[in-house]
Amino acid sequence: MRTNRFEGFCSACAQHVHAGAGHLTGTPGAWRTWCVACSPRPPQRGDHDGWxxxxxxxxxxxxxxxxxxxxxxxxxxxxxxxxxxxxxxxxxxxxxxxxxxxxxxxxxxxxxxxxxxxxxxxxxxxxxxxxxxxxxxxxxxxxxxxxxxxxxxxxxxxxxxxxxxxxxxxxxxxxxxxxxxxxxxxxxxxxxxxxxxxxxxxxxxxxxxxxxxxxxxxxxxxxxxxxxxxxxxxxxxxxxxxxxxxxEDWNAYARTAGRDLDDPAGWPLVG
Structure with missing residues (x-):
């Protein structure tokens, strides 16, 4: 997440958020502003086994x-x-x-x-x-x-x-x-x-x-x-x-913006 450069209203509680006082998430055209209290956080650690x-x-x-x-x-x-x-x-x-x-x-x-x-x-x-x-x-x-x-x-x-x-x-x-x-x-x-x-x-x-x-x-x-x-x-x-x-998500945007396309099969090695 990045700090919000412009003022706005929190997506969760609608509180006014001054520029630089909260967070910004999303992608161009779908930005969301958050106050510090409502900013997205990861879930707590679980007790499951795994890699x-x-x-x-x-x-x-x-x-x-x-x-x-x-x-x-x-x-x-x-x-x-x-x-x-x-x-x-x-x-x-x-x-x-x-x-x-x-x-x-x-x-x-x-x-x-x-x-x-x-x-x-x-x-x-x-x-x-x-x-x-x-x-x-x-x-x-x-x-x-x-x-x-x-x-x-x-x-x-x-x-x-x-x-x-x-x-x-x-x-x-x-x-x-x-x-x-x-x-x-x-x-x-x-x-x-x-x-x-x-x-x-x-x-x-x-x-x-x-x-x-x-x-x-x-x-x-x-x-x-x-x-x-x-x-x-x-x-x-x-x-x-x-x-x-x-x-594919990036390429949908790149095709409209004249940007280079990513190879969907390019992981974990390109080419």
Missing amino acids: HRLPLASLDLETTGTDPLRDRVVSYALLDEPGFEITGLVQPGVPVPEAAAQVHGITDAMLADAPTPAEALPVVLDWVQTLVERRVGLVVFNACYDLSMLRAEAVRHGLAQPDWARLLVVDPYVVDWGVERGGLGRRRLGDVAAYYGVTLDGAHDATCDAVAARQVAVELAARHAHVGGLDLDTLMASQRTWYAERA
């Missing part, structure tokens, strides 16, 4: 840009069982654009002595394969971006790839859409984390984002039994459906 009580790994990448097939990895964080954390920098072989450096704080100077992708990324790819073999779910927020970039880097540098088809992915970005159907508006990692009471210190730091994404995934499952009660294979199928529905 949120299983070991979950988490991955996050920081990169040179927003195109998963052409941009490059500059840092990574791998989180697994308690005490397992691997992080590293990567010399991408191309300059880091100023716009990207302003987001994650990683500059060309910081990467001068970092290992190349061919040296650094086998660690990431090999670890992903261990998750496949162990049947451990991998949490990745907006998985089609990070995983597609990782696969593109592997192809670019001739690196051995994991068995992507058997990888169990938990994508809080997609699960959240499946729960809320876009009704709460923009839902970046910081937005979803705040909604579920998850602390996100140092956004756009790979480790901080990986930690927060895993915690958000657990909260989603713990607070929504119809999601948390699924086994991971069924969750994979549900996420593919939710992603496709979200893509």
Whole structure:
């Protein structure tokens, strides 16, 4: 949810809400204003068993840009069982654009002595394969971006790839859409984390984002039994459906606005 930029009346209690004093949800043409007391909140945690009580790994990448097939990895964080954390920098072989450096704080100077992708990324790819073999779910927020970039880097540098088809992915970005159907508006990692009471210190730091994404995934499952009660294979199928529905929802707007279309089959890998 975002703060309301304009004054309005609460959708629940009709109280006058001054600009900046409440929240805004919805999509263009269907905005709703809320006072603080009536703002949407997630349900309480349930006592159901589910995948949120299983070991979950988490991955996050920081990169040179927003195109998963052409941009490059500059840092990574791998989180697994308690005490397992691997992080590293990567010399991408191309300059880091100023716009990207302003987001994650990683500059060309910081990467001068970092290992190349061919040296650094086998660690990431090999670890992903261990998750496949162990049947451990991998949490990745907006998985089609990070995983597609990782696969593109592997192809670019001739690196051995994991068995992507058997990888169990938990994508809080997609699960959240499946729960809320876009009704709460923009839902970046910081937005979803705040909604579920998850602390996100140092956004756009790979480790901080990986930690927060895993915690958000657990909260989603713990607070929504119809999601948390699924086994991971069924969750994979549900996420593919939710992603496709979200893509079609976006495409209906994009076709009228001359915007790029999303591929409904583009999860968890683009192309």
